[in-house]
Amino acid sequence: MNILMLMLSDSPGVGGMEKHARELSCELARLGHTVTLAAAPQHLSDLEPAVTTRALDTGGSRHSPFLLLTVLRLIRATGFDVVHAQGTKAAFVLQRLAPFTKGRGRVATIHGFKSRYPKAAAFHQLIAVSQALATDIAQPGVTVIYNGVSVIAQAPALLPAVTEKPVWLAVGRLVPVKGFEFLIKTFQYCPGTLLIAGDGPERQRLADLIRSTSQSDTVKLLGFRTDVPALMAAADGVVISSEREGFSYACAEALLLGKPVISTNVPIANEVLPEKHIFHSDDPKRFAAFLRQDTASLAAEQAEARTFAADTFSLPTMARQTLNVYQKATAELP
Structure with a gap:
């Protein structure tokens, strides 16, 4: 499957959404899928070599004509089977472009509570990262997929010398x-x-x-x-x-x-x-x-x-469940 992962965060740091998009991209690539991660330059590091990257200027508003045209050109330039928006900014952009992206599965993952959410009807599948968030979105057809977490056991860190228990x-x-x-x-x-x-x-x-x-x-x-x-x-x-x-x-x-x-x-x-x-x-x-x-x-x-x-909460479980969503999304295409 050929997947475009679209993330429009302009945060200088790495939060939960940025971590999720990178780890999901890498896990899907390890499974043999073609993955392109399009995001701000600061969020395109620490990726599997098989993940293709596209640096975007994400500083503008989701209503920016320049951003909308840039994303549309990217979607149309390659034969993506699925466009997966990460976060509400990317989801609102993909929602706006829905009439111009026919023939591709449109999926969005919502990562946090908002006063307003994208319309589920603009997507073939909508994902929430927790049950509580899915309830708050309150739209039909929302799938809950918990984030996968990669934790490697390490020797305990050295704590400050004055540390008192607990x-x-x-x-x-x-x-x-x-x-x-x-x-x-x-x-x-x-x-x-x-x-x-x-x-x-x-x-x-x-x-x-x-x-x-x-x-x-x-x-x-x-x-x-x-x-x-x-x-x-x-x-x-x-x-x-x-x-x-x-x-x-x-x-x-x-x-x-x-x-x-x-x-x-x-x-x-x-x-x-x-x-x-x-x-x-x-x-x-x-x-x-x-x-x-x-x-x-x-x-x-x-x-x-x-x-x-x-x-x-494992990366393989997250990737497997996400692929199931992609399959449902592409099955709905004409």
């Missing part, structure tokens, strides 16, 4: 939606150490909050890390404090590494973890009670979630 790890870009301000306030009432791996525009404000709450010895901002699996291996548990997520890679990775997870009410944690491990309030003291639980007991209670993760 060690909780949080991972993510330092932006308000990740809820790290709330998490830092929560940890005033917790024993142990909180490590936050990630960078972003909130770093200085979070550092100031750590100092003002006298937690410099127990809460550490680690910055951007390429060894997150090793950090998870060294930690006692993983905590997710996000206000919203389409799919939490941190939750999936933690379960695959055998680590207990405590989370706010976001996918995929709220779809796979025991309900009593999901926090539904905005009270830091109540959230702290979740983090004061024995991590060994938490791990034992999450055995079923880990089995589900091992069966579901």
Whole structure:
């Protein structure tokens, strides 16, 4: 099958959507399919040699005539069987171009909650990365395919010398939606150490909050890390404090590494973890009670979630389910 993977993110970093598009492209190429990934130049690295790349200027609006014409020319230039839009920007562009792309299967994956979604009727198949997201899209014919996660076991990372047990790890870009301000306030009432791996525009404000709450010895901002699996291996548990997520890679990775997870009410944690491990309030003291639980007991209670993760959150499973969607999409073509 000849596949165009279209991603129009202009983010300078690699988030869940960017990671997904690259890993899915590579996995499909390893299975022998012809894959072209069209994206911003910064998102075209770390790919299988068999993946063809097309660099796009993604800085403009999805309504940009230049962007629309560029994408249309790309679609028409090669005999793609399927055009797969990753994210709402690419999906809205492909929706706009639907009348001019007949004869090709149109598929879109939605990665996050939005106030408005593309119309499912403009696509042959629409994918959501979690059950909760599919429910929010609230359109007929949405298929749920969880993101595949590649986690290679590593030796535990060396933690800061002053680390007190238990060690909780949080991972993510330092932006308000990740809820790290709330998490830092929560940890005033917790024993142990909180490590936050990630960078972003909130770093200085979070550092100031750590100092003002006298937690410099127990809460550490680690910055951007390429060894997150090793950090998870060294930690006692993983905590997710996000206000919203389409799919939490941190939750999936933690379960695959055998680590207990405590989370706010976001996918995929709220779809796979025991309900009593999901926090539904905005009270830091109540959230702290979740983090004061024995991590060994938490791990034992999450055995079923880990089995589900091992069966579901794999790259081969994601690729196989996506190919099934492609086959349905192309079967509908005249």
